[in-house]
Amino acid sequence: MSAGREQGGTGDLEAVLKEAGLRITRQRRVILAILAGGGDHPDALALFRRASRQDPSISLSTVYRTMKVLEERGAIQRHTFEGGPARFEPADGVHHDHLIDLETGKVIEFRSERIERLQEEIAAELGYEIVSHRLELYGRRRGED
Structure with a gap:
């Protein structure tokens, strides 16, 4: 699972x-269950594929519409890593950062108190208070020597 993220x-x-003002249909319940329980960062197409395996009547437009409303209301976060498709995660967890594996596209969540302190120190030295931030690291696995 994720670094300190609680799954709601x-x-x-x-x-x-x-x-x-949206109805809670069976299709939307399937989408929400996948999003809340996944522990990963699916894009809309991945959500659609997972959901349609459970309920073939789900449409891609229902997935997009549902994600749009959830994002507008601050219930989910949208991430676009290195120009890839928008990926989603619930916004109900503890702040964390992301490491993206450039070979596989896997998103690894992590939290570092040292990084958080350093960011606060840098902002303070420059006369700022951090209101929000995102840290995304992109890497490749080191070869075993």
């Missing part, structure tokens, strides 16, 4: 959709 259930995500 679908209840909070359902509430966000209801507040936005």
